Amino acid sequence: MDFCRKQVKADCEELLRRFQQTQSVRFEIFARIWRKMAFSQIFQPGSQSPHEKRKFSRLILDMASVFFLPPFSFQIRVGGLYLLYSLYQCQSASPSEQIRLALKDWADVKMFEKDAIEAQHFDVVYILKQLMFCKAFHFTAMPSQLAYNRKRNVERSPMDEKFMERVSRPQELINIELLDEMSNIHQHYDKLKTSTLSLTSPQSDPSINLIRKNLVPQLRKTVIDFYKWQKKKSSRRAELLAFIKSKAYEQAAEVCVIL
Structure with a gap:
């Protein structure tokens, strides 16, 4: 067959x-x-x-x-x-x-x-x-x-x-070009918020967070961590299957030897 x-x-x-x-x-x-x-x-x-x-x-x-x-x-x-x-x-x-x-x-x-x-x-x-x-x-x-x-x-x-299944979609969507563009936009937005606040309130508290700091590096780290988790999960499953198969063959061999 x-x-x-x-x-x-x-x-x-x-x-x-x-x-x-x-x-x-x-x-x-x-x-x-x-x-x-x-x-x-x-x-x-x-x-x-x-x-x-x-x-x-x-x-x-x-x-x-x-x-x-x-x-x-x-x-x-x-x-x-x-x-x-x-x-x-x-x-x-x-x-x-x-x-x-x-x-x-x-x-x-x-x-x-x-x-x-x-x-x-x-x-x-x-x-x-x-x-x-x-x-x-x-x-x-x-x-x-x-x-x-x-x-x-x-x-x-x-x-x-x-x-x-497109399991690598996060890595495909978040690429180097996109991160660079997001970083530039983030910097411009930060400057815009800072200038706007300085015009309305010259004595503003410098400790106030106008935007989320380190947004782009955090996004990059999240995607990398996800990719590492994927590889680790896939590797563990493959190792488990290989171990189960090896044990099954060993047991079958022992039975044949006894017989």
Whole structure:
């Protein structure tokens, strides 16, 4: 089944790319694209045994579930949810293959649901509730199934950057040119306030703060601190996942040695 991974990924990305171009999160828009691409035919590759059908369904659901989780943007995650729901309903395996979801990702799913409720995207909430009602999710310890002596350095194709969440927006908005301009405006404003006050009240108290001091340096420091926090959080999560995986492989190796 590994030979068709690239094709499945390319098809999913093309569907989500068309959905992204609509700038919508409505299910009816997604369904229209789904039907136009005849995407349900992905489960009709020819004659398959029941075992092959289950294996193929598992592969497709695993590939699609990636788009339902960070670091993808909200719209792409909505498209990923709709894609999972549609694939789950259209699969040819019987009983239906479940969608693998790691417990560590459940907090992201609940936050996604909260954002959808607050934005009143009720079709998003409904589809998620339907998957929960159908018991479509298989909650697991790890995102992918671990197996002893499996090749660990699996080649991963890069994801479309246009699908990603813009987590670096503060750094992009607050650049050097903007800080210089703000500093100049701040200085002019300070002089204007000082001159105005001196005309109205020559004996004004020099301790009075007419403007917020060090505004530009504080803004720059805040953006830098945010960037450092982002990198630290990302690094810690990667280290935790690496530690859990290494322990899981060690335990699997010990079991095989005992046997």
